[in-house]
Amino acid sequence: MDISVVVPLFNEDESLPELTAWIDKVMVENNFSYEIILVDDGSTDRSWEVIEELRLQNTAIKGIKFRRNYGKSAALNVGFESAQGNVVITMDADLQDSPDEIPELYRRIKEEKLDLISGWKKKRYDPLTKTIPTKLFNAATRKMSGIELNDFNCGLKAYRSDVIKTIEVYGEMHRYIPVIAKWAGFGKIAEQVVEHRARKYGTTKFGFSRFINGFLDLLSIFFVGKFGKRPMHFFGSLGVLSFFLGMVMSLYVLIEKQILIWKGLAYRDVTDQPLFYLSLVAIIVGSQLFLAGFIAELLSRNAPERNQYLIEKRV
Template sequence: MNISVVIPLLNEDESLQELHDWIANVMQSNQFLYEIIFIDDGSTDNSWKVIEELSAKNKSVKGIRFQKNYGKSQALDAGFGLAQGSVVITMDADLQDSPNEIPELYRLITEDSFDLISGWKKKRYDNVVTKNIPSKLFNWAARKTSGLKLHDFNCGLKAYKNEVVKTVKVSGEMHRYIPVLAKNEGFHHIGEKVVQHQARKYGVTKFGMDRFINGFLDLITISFLSKFGKRPMHIFGLWGSLMFLFGFLSAFYIGTMKIYRLVSGIKTILITSNPWFYIALTSMILGTLLFLAGFLGELIIKSNSHEKHYTVKEKLNF
């Protein structure tokens, strides 16, 4: 199979038929063998009914239905796990991503040997204040932190080698950072393509300003994980040891000076009256806690079972 198109969705029943027809037309025009995987992320409208109708007419249409709304990352992870195409393309279900981009994305992966191509919506039709400006700030921070020179990390239109999606584990709200996750797994041939962005035709956006706040928090998380995710002891253990050593040396100094003054007959105050006593005690406690955090982190990594954080209610054509 040439291409798997993975489409997560939430309450997009109005656009699904048109999107399916558009994708099918592009695939047939280019004689691609394909599958379309719709992942219904807990929709409360008629989205699943439309997917059932599409799958009955076209066996290339497959569906995954979540028990409830788990989020885009979990939907992508479910789709990635079942995708069979040598090239996997993701897009949103709201018709803002153009299926006409598929042939060129496929060529970039198969002929130019990219591991991943990320779309760049250079010209956008979103609200400037609520989406465009925050998006520019977010992408600037992501570039500086990750080292990847991409303009649009959050673009839903991306193309991957199959081995990339089978290797990368997407959870939480990390779908924005799949290129970073891929880079961390050793896939360094990552490119970018300017893609057409279209105005929303049906419904309303499912994302608010909170996604940018969450995005920046996730950026901090993934920056930490990319450096120390597989070796937490290197950061927690190091700082824990340094803090404990500082506290211990401070306490040793205070104790030594106390004994010296007693032997010398010099009047002294109680050790507990010395503020350095509390600084030393606090440093040793914090150092111990940090060291334990690193140790527990190592144990958790080694015992990680890679369990799924979503429940699939139904599948179609799998």
């Protein structure tokens, strides 16, 4: 099969008939063998009934329904598990992504031998409450990941099948799939300017909580990707640094007192100086961080997947 189109959705019953008809038209015109996987993320409207009706009209359409709302990342992860195409395209169900972009995305994945192409909605029709947080996330993600993409959160993306069968998406991490793919060893990542259309049906699902959750997930991805198999390098380094600073401060307080005694000058007891207590806190925190790294290292070394590595080829 050439292409799998994975569409996560929540309360999008009005847009589904138009979206699937549009995708079908593009596929037929380009002679692609395809499937459309519609993942209903616990919708409370008629979305599932519409999916069942569309399935009767077009056998290329497949539906998956969650019992409750789990989020876009969960919907994508389940859709990825079901996808059978050589190239997997993801897009939102609200008709803001254009299926006309699919042929060029497919061509570039195949001809340029790319792992992933992320869409870039250069001209957007979203409100400022959505575009401003998005710009902040994109800037922070570029800085932390080293991936030069302008729009990490664009729903329209294309993947080589190996990528989506290897990575796992959860939490709010769908917005950072390029980062997850890079940490998994898929570094051939490109960007393509795509059309962004104004919402035709329904309302946006964007909320302020996603701003906070997305930032926390970015920190999680960065930490796990960089230190997941060597946590002692992170906790141990911080612990040693904190312990060293504490020891330097405590020695300074003790030496200062001794110098004043030798000179016959007035001095304060060590326990009367705030710096002494700061040094104790630094030493205790450093010890705890070191122990945290040691315990994390033990857990990592005894984890069943400790020696599981992604092997691309064997000869």
